[in-house]
Amino acid sequence: MPVPTPLTGVVPPVCTPLTPDREVDTPSLVRLVDHLVAGGVDGLFVLGSTSEAAYLTDRQRAVVVDTVVQHVAGQLPVLAGAIDMTTPRVLDHVRALTGAGVDATVVTAPFYTRTHPAEIDRHFRLVARDCPVPVLAYDIPASVHSKLGAELVLRLAEDGLIAGLKDSSGDEGAFRGVVLGKRAAPGLQEFSVLTGSEVTADSALAMGADGIVPGLGNVDPEGYARLYRASLAGDRAGARAEQERLCGLFGMVTAGDPARMGGSSSALGAFKAALHLRGVIDCPATAEPQIPLSSVETERVGRHLAAAGLL
Template sequence: MTLRAPLTGVVPPVCTPLTPDREVDTASLARLVDHLVAGGVDGLFVLGSTSEAAYLTDRQRTLVVDTVVRHVGGLLPVLAGAIDMTTPRVLDHARAAAAAGADAVVVTAPFYARTHPAEIARHFRLVARDCPVPVLAYDIPVSVHAKLDPDLVLELAGDGVLAGLKDSSGDEGGLRAVVLGRRAEPALAGFGVLTGSEVTADSALAMGADGVVPGLGNVDPAGYARLYRACRDGDWARARTEQERLCGLFGMVTAGDPARMGAGSSALGAFKAALHLRGVIACPATAEPQIPLSPAETERVGKHLAAAGLL
């Protein structure tokens, strides 16, 4: 389908269900898509951080895009992460995602090698020049060790390089700068601004963001759909109540013991444990070398679900 401009609403970064031997569980992935569609989401973002894209082989990445595109059947736009260390590798992923039917790609700055802002700008320009579908920038400095400058984002948007921004930087001031810059330039009206925050989505929408890309949206898509609708309708009291309930649910990401696993293992393990407990996916396995949750840690996830009325 054609990507609407700007992209709005709830666009969850879709988890990648795995079998016990760490292959993509396509049946569970299809059920997850059904769960998200039933929850009222407005688009799907595969192969992002919550999708464990960094842990998947190229074959598995292509399988994920193909499975979701085929299953959703044009009902919703499908965005695919094209995330890798260098421009040529990103282009390989972008072309593969487009060939599999993705409506747009979401691209980070290059990483591993140190980059200058001019090289980051050139990276996005080269990707957009040779990519057959629209390109959104993915601002996630915790992973790529480079924060996208708001002025650069707006410059690239104005030049037609970028169709949107997925901001997972946690820099609310930077997000506001992009929103204000877009508002000041009528030619940028079609440039979409999406927040990746689970816990300040209402604030981002209040300042003018177009939508949210919450990892927790896998677990409770209907909750984020209600939150978005409340913000769209200007019912800020209702939005605050829903956001605060989701903040409590988000506490599941700390279920894992930090003495034996990292925050990523804990958060992704919690999302998958929650989906397994809710009967959406068959197995809560995370990609290696992440450390799985223990039964006691999974029980803590269940308590968060119960408190939020989801179990």
């Protein structure tokens, strides 16, 4: 379906369930999509960081996109990450994704190579020129080593090249700068400003964000839908209460022992362990070389679910 302008609400970055031998588990992926739709989400974002897109082969990426697009069948907009190191590689992904029928693409700045801000600007202009569906910029400097400044984002938006921003930078001052820039420009009212934060979504919505892209939304889509609806209704106390419950649930991302695994292994492992414990997916495996959670660490995840009323 066409992407609403602006895109609003809860648009979770969909986990990619894997089999024990690390192939895409399409029956579990379908169940996960149904779980999210039943939870009241407003769109789906596949092949982002929470989807483990960086670990998937092009063949596996295609399986994910085809499975979700065909199963959703236009019920909700499907956004897909066209995320790679350089412009030519991103354009290859754009052609594959749009051929599969996605409704919008999500693109980061180039990475691995050292890029100047002028080259980042050129990157988005070249991608947008050749992309037949809306392009959203993805600001995730922890992964791509380049911060998308508010001035750059707003310039690209004013030129009609990007339809939105997913901000996972954690820089609330810069995020507010984009929100204020949108508010001040009559021509940007259809531009979407989305936060990728699980733990400050209520604050982002209060300052004017259009929606939320929470990885934890895989585990508790209903919670984020409630938070969004409360915020939309002006019920700040209700939104804050729901956010504080979700902050407690988000504590699961520290279940993994930092002495033996990285933060990504711990967080993505926790999301998948939670989905497995909730009966949504068949296997909590994460892609190699991430280290899986132990049984003790999985028990910690279960305690967070129980405390949040999800087990």
